[in-house]
Amino acid sequence: xxxxxxxxxxxxxxxxxxxxxxxxxxxxxxxxRVFLKYDMGGExxxxxxxxxxxxxxxxxxxxxxKDADAVRQVLKGREVVFHLAALIGIPYSYVNPRDxxxxxxxxxxxxxAAARETGTSKVVCTSTSExxxxxxYAPIDEKHPxxxxxxxxxxxxxxxxxxxxxxxxxxLPVAVARPFNTFGPRQSARAVIPxxxxxxxSGNTVKLGSLSPKRDLSYVQNTVxxxxxxxxxxxxxxxxxxxxxxEEISIGDLAKKIVALVGKKIRISSEKKRVRxxxxxxGRLLCDWSKARRLLKWRPRVSLEExxxxxxDWIGHHLDEYRPDVYNI
Numbered sequence: 181x182x183x184x185x186x187x188x189x190x191x192x193x194x195x196x197x198x199x200x201x202x203x204x205x206x207x208x209x210x211x212x213r214v215f216l217k218y219d220m221g222g223e224x225x226x227x228x229x230x231x232x233x234x235x236x237x238x239x240x241x242x243x244x245x246k247d248a249d250a251v252r253q254v255l256k257g258r259e260v261v262f263h264l265a266a267l268i269g270i271p272y273s274y275v276n277p278r279d280x281x282x283x284x285x286x287x288x289x290x291x292x293a294a295a296r297e298t299g300t301s302k303v304v305c306t307s308t309s310e311x312x313x314x315x316x317y318a319p320i321d322e323k324h325p326x327x328x329x330x331x332x333x334x335x336x337x338x339x340x341x342x343x344x345x346x347x348x349x350x351x352l353p354v355a356v357a358r359p360f361n362t363f364g365p366r367q368s369a370r371a372v373i374p375x376x377x378x379x380x381x382s383g384n385t386v387k388l389g390s391l392s393p394k395r396d397l398s399y400v401q402n403t404v405x406x407x408x409x410x411x412x413x414x415x416x417x418x419x420x421x422x423x424x425x426x427e428e429i430s431i432g433d434l435a436k437k438i439v440a441l442v443g444k445k446i447r448i449s450s451e452k453k454r455v456r457x458x459x460x461x462x463g464r465l466l467c468d469w470s471k472a473r474r475l476l477k478w479r480p481r482v483s484l485e486e487x488x489x490x491x492x493d494w495i496g497h498h499l500d501e502y503r504p505d506v507y508n509i
Contacts, residue, residue, distance in 0.1 A: 181412040184209035187257055191215040191245060191291065192264030193238070194225025196367045197306070197359075200400050201262060201407055203230045206237045208408075215254045215265065218242040226366045229498075245287035248294070255294040260411055263291045263305045269370050270310070270332045270456065277331035284335035285342070292346045292354065300353075303343075304410050307358035307420065309396070309465045311337045318428075319468035322358070322420045330460050340420065347418045355416035357407055360424035360467045364400030364487060365494035369502050373397070373488070376435050377495045378502040380442045387507075389454035391432030396424040396467040399487030402480040409476040416475060424467020425480045441488055454507055 188205055192198040193214025205212045216224060222242065227235055243250030245265040255261060266284045267273070273280040288305060295303045312320050313327025328334030346352040363373040372388070372395075379386045406423035410416040429437070432448065439446045455461075472478040482490075495502065 186210045187213070187259045189213045189215060189255060189258040189261045190264060191262070192266060194223070194227055195264060196226060197362055197400060197403055198264040199226040199230060199366060200364070201264070201404050202227065202238055203234050204404050204408065206234050211239075212237070213239040213241060213254065213258065215245070216240055216242050218244060229366055245290060246282055248290045251287075251290040252294040252297065255291070255298050255300060258298070259301050261291065261295055261300050261303045262407060262411065263288065263303060266306065266336075268332070270330050273330050273332035273335070274457070280331050281335045281338070284332070285338035288339035288342055292342055292352060295354075296346065296350055296352050302411055302417075303352065303354040304407055305339065305343045305354060305356050307340050307356050308333070308336050309358060309360040309422070309424070309467065310462060311340060311358070312465065314463040315466060318464060318466040319426055320422070320466060321468040322422055322471055329462055353417045355410045355418070356420040357410050358420055358422050359403045359406065360396040360398055360422070360465055362398055362400050362403045364491050367400075367491070369504070372431060372434070373438070373491060374495060374502065376438045377442070377492050378499060378504040380439055380444060380446050381492075381496055381499055382504045384445070385447045385449060386435055386439065387449055387451040387454065388431060388435060389450060389456060390461060391435070391448070391450055392430055392463070393461060394428040394430045394464045394466070395434070396426070396428050396465050397434070397484055398423065398425050398480055399482040399484075399490070402482055405481065406472060406476070406478055409472070409478045413476050419475065421472050421475065422467050422469050423472055423478070424469050425484070426467055426469060427484065428464070428466045429484070437485075438488060438492070441485075441492055
């Protein structure tokens with residue numbers, strides 16, 4: 181697929197992964213439109229961190245992914261759609277599960293229905309490794325059972341199954357990209373790596389929830405590579421494809437690694453209010469990305485340590501945007 185001049189939509193383009201993806205697509209020559217959550221100030225979210233020429237090349241449209249009419253309007257004329265708009269906070273899903281389901285599952289339904297109506301040539305929908313729950317076997321391939329261990333993961337399972345149904349029922353050319361834990365510059369403090377880094381840079385104590393869960397952590401540019409590859413390849417249609425590294429690390433060991441890279445003497449502690457409900461906490465996620473390698477010739481290019489160094493440097497220059505003393509849900 182040649183991206184030059186191709187009309188592309190990124191829902192959730194103001195978010196962490198979405199802003200990096202939109203930036204990459206502009207660099208490839210695509211005509212990029214982003215769908216942003218409406219607010220009176222016309223804010224563009226994390227896109228503000230992209231270079232000025234990139235921002236100027238992007239067409240912003242504001243609305244709500246839960247509004248079917250707005251979604252239909254923003255999809256008009258788009259050849260390729262990357263659907264990333266979602267409420268992603270797991271702790272928030274304990275507090276407001278209906279909002280999470282309406283946004284993540286209902287919003288995906290709106291995108292799929294609009295894509296079918298407008299004749300979009302390819303839809304790439306964003307899943308999450310959280311749909312697997314705690315690993316029943318590892319590494320986790322795409323055939324692993326799905327487990328709704330939080331309202332958030334349940335909402336994404338519903339969204340993924342809607343993608344499957346629209347492909348099987350209506351022949352919609354949709355692919356489901358399932359990234360494992362993505363991190364990097366611009367990520368908010370509701371995620372564990374920015375939480376650790378911002379606390380380590382600003383003080384002498386890092387407060388976390390459970391330290392024992394293990395995660396497969398992938399740098400954001402690896403994930404963006406995966407989205408682009410899924411959109412480009414006809415082999416991804418009707419498929420769910422994992423993107424990860426095949427390496428795991430516990431949250432406790434991750435904190436130690438970050439503290440060592442920061443170069444300070446810092447105490448690491450577990451705080452009760454940050455610990456998720458016992459049966460809801462996902463204990464282990466380890467990616468089998470062999471399908472992505474086989475179908476898309478994709479591989480993770482940036483290592484954990486290299487990605488952490490980049491992220492530490494970025495957060496260090498934007499520490500005023502973080503509130504290390506606040507538990508973000």
